Amino acid sequence: xxxxLNAPVSTIPVPRGPLPSSPAAEPVRMVExxxxxxxxxxxxxxxxxxxxxxxGIETPTLCYLEISRx
Numbered sequence: 916x917x918x919x920l921n922a923p924v925s926t927i928p929v930p931r932g933p934l935p936s937s938p939a940a941e942p943v944r945m946v947e948x949x950x951x952x953x954x955x956x957x958x959x960x961x962x963x964x965x966x967x968x969x970x971g972i973e974t975p976t977l978c979y980l981e982i983s984r985x
Contacts, residue, residue: 960984 944959950967957966967974 945956946959947954947956948963948966949955950963950970950972953970955966955969957969964974964976
């Protein structure tokens, strides 16, 4: 039988001090473009294909790699 006085402590030490903070996110720059006479704002770096899809314009594509952006 184990001795309760010699049992290991079951608590986890909690570090003290200031909490770390993440750097502020840079604001997303928006640019205005026109497709078929329709204006829209898209984030800087968006592709024309992505912008057209926002307007509901379906564009046939043969090869397009979608990359995830943070």
